[in-house]
Amino acid sequence: MTREQIAEAVRKLGRQITEDYQGKDLTMVCILKGASVFFTDLIREVDLPLSIGFMAVSSYGSGTSSTGVVRIIKDLDQNIEDKHVLIVEDIVDSGKTLHFLLQVLSQRHPASIHVAALLDKPARRVVDLKTRYSCFDIPDAFVVGYGLDFDEKYRNLPDIGVLHPRIYQNA
Numbered sequence: 001m002t003r004e005q006i007a008e009a010v011r012k013l014g015r016q017i018t019e020d021y022q023g024k025d026l027t028m029v030c031i032l033k034g035a036s037v038f039f040t041d042l043i044r045e046v047d048l049p050l051s052i053g054f055m056a057v058s059s060y061g062s063g064t065s066s067t068g069v070v071r072i073i074k075d076l077d078q079n080i081e082d083k084h085v086l087i088v089e090d091i092v093d094s095g096k097t098l099h100f101l102l103q104v105l106s107q108r109h110p111a112s113i114h115v116a117a118l119l120d121k122p123a124r125r126v127v128d129l130k131t132r133y134s135c136f137d138i139p140d141a142f143v144v145g146y147g148l149d150f151d152e153k154y155r156n157l158p159d160i161g162v163l164h165p166r167i168y169q170n171a
């Protein structure tokens, strides 16, 4: 995906969220670090009063497939009771991370809770997970850029591209 395609999709998603959350007390939650670039672009396309929050969960480390073990590394610092929560995630792969996050945050009694993902790899799903919003469905390939890393690198690339297997096979 080029930066132009991403910007267009983010604008469109921002408009949709603006429509859907009119008159609602919205809290958008960024899942660090992967969603950081997407999140900062997306919140500026949402024309509503809203709050933001940040969470970090354990990810793949330096590998390219999920361990299935999810752990909170940084929690929200605000109460989400009675708020309309929108979790903003970089990519849904197996779905385990979001499944876990939805479970944990639902227990805090939000008024509603949904997911906005930049990318979705439906072919890789192992848990039943519905994302209300996503910008792009992609095939089963490891991608980097626009916040997405491999071994903490490439997050600053403005476009999203498939990482050549040569890079992680040698890791």
Ligand code: 5GP
Pocket (backbone or CB within 6 Å): 034, 059, 060, 066, 089, 090, 091, 092, 093, 094, 095, 096, 097, 098, 141, 142, 143, 144, 148, 149, 150
């Ligand atoms: P899941 O729990 O859905 O299997 O994994 C979600 C997390 O895995 C994402 O938040 C992301 O951090 C990481 N991930 C999954 N696929 C990719 C990918 O293609 N590229 C990168 N950089 N990270 C990925």
